[in-house]
Amino acid sequence: MDASSFLSRLETLLDSRGLVTAPDDMAPHLVDWRGLFRGEALAVVRPRTAQEVAAVVAACAEAGVAVVPQGGNTGLAGGAVPVGPAPQILLSLSRLNAIRKVDRVGMLMEVEAGCILQTAQEAARAAGRLLPVSLAAEGTAQVGGVISTNAGGINVLRYGMTRQLVLGLEVVLADGTLVNALRPLRKDNAGYDWKQLFIGSEGTLGLVTAAVLRLVPAPQHKVTALLAVPSPEAALALLNRVQDEVGDQVSAFELICGLSFDLLKRNCGLDLPLAPAPWLVLMQADSSLAGIADKVEEVLAGALEAEEATDGVVASSEAQARQLWALREHITEAEQREGPSVKHDVSVPIADIPAFLADAEAAVAAAHPGARANMFGHAGDGNIHFNVLIPPGTDKAALNRTVHDAVARFDGSISAEHGIGQYRAGELAHYKPAAELALMRRIKAALDPDGRLNPGKVLA
Ligand SMILES: Cc1cc2nc3c(=O)[nH]c(=O)nc-3n(C[C@H](O)[C@H](O)[C@H](O)COP(=O)(O)OP(=O)(O)OC[C@H]3O[C@@H](n4cnc5c(N)ncnc54)[C@H](O)[C@@H]3O)c2cc1C
Structure with a gap:
């Protein structure tokens, strides 16, 4: 099927605002938050319902077109921007933004993927409850993006990552199958807890269309x-x-x-x-x-x-x-105004934080004269933003290796909460043990055998 008949086919599945092909209207979707990654797409597709998402994904599977899901596009790993030459559409979840239910007694809410995180927090607060995931991008990030990146933020120490807040999930699979598991249950050991695969997999295994989220009592x-x-x-x-x-x-x-x-x-x-x-x-x-x-x-x-x-x-x-x-x-912001920097979002075991900071800072000073480590982060959960202010001429790839090698010496992670996307796909391939990488590839092959969901991300 050629591009224009494919787009005509999509048009039949959507309302009049569902298909965007004008370059100016597509442009903001095709560059990431920091302006580091730019991509191309046949169209930006904006379905209104999970059924429309499923129909669009099925049409893409039939036509051999890849699908890049996008929420608020605040991700810091270039995950929501297309990469590579394969024909692909950008599927924005923004119009699936309803809060379907806030259950004060059951302490949960059912919300669609495109709902802005802050809007969901406000709805929980209005019911005297707290949706505890909180991050500086919450006025733009969407619930589906937060789930797909398993976002952390400032409250992880007490309430855990987003994963700990997801009770039920609705997803669209690579072939367009819609799986509704929006169960408001705290306990459910009936079979595999497959929803965990979709949380934090950055749109490479399926598209999140709605979720049931756990709320907590609002502290007074x-x-x-x-x-x-x-x-x-x-x-x-x-x-x-x-x-x-x-x-x-x-x-x-x-x-x-x-x-x-x-x-x-x-x-x-x-x-x-x-x-x-x-x-x-x-x-x-x-x-x-x-x-x-x-x-x-x-x-x-x-x-x-x-x-x-x-x-x-x-x-x-x-x-x-x-x-x-x-x-x-x-x-x-203060760091950005100082000049260029290279950012690392890493984690190490909590007890190793002091030794890691000393080790990494010494390694950076030895290998990259003039570089200055600006270290801050959610130390209560082992997550350090190990950012390095760099003088002109610094080899950024070598600097990444210096910091990530230090992380590896402490059995840490090269991505504590921002994910892999396209930005760190090469580093993941370098640092992840072979057996784990092979297992990840088997999961990807089982759920997306043709590699049509968010190609070039996570497993490049
Ligand atoms: C100022 C600022 C502060 C930040 N602070 C934090 C922080 O403290 N902690 C933290 O963890 N992150 C932080 N982030 C990163 C970012 O906000 C989070 O990763 C957020 O969860 C992304 O949500 P989004 O809707 O913008 O997702 P997007 O950027 O649109 O997408 C992120 C990834 O998820 C995929 N995706 C999006 N929606 C869906 C969906 N419905 N189904 C399947 N896949 C989907 C995309 O393809 C992409 O791979 C920060 C970002 C900024 C700009």
């Missing part, structure tokens, strides 16, 4: 604190102390190096409410019970006495808490 009280700590070792001692004393009420524990704060001041005009320190910790605890703030202040006093922290400030109002979080949220 929270406390946010910024602490100066002498070293990453001290930060981990502090983490243990806080977890011992306030248990799983600690929802965020971010470790930030001193350089980040220099950059915030120099490039964003943001000032630290503490004297400069080599490392800082931004932590938050929340609870339904009153008294959490007093408890955390008591624990932090103990940490200061034990010299796990040298200084600290506890937010005394919601506005001050927001100011503390603004410091964390502006690090990437």
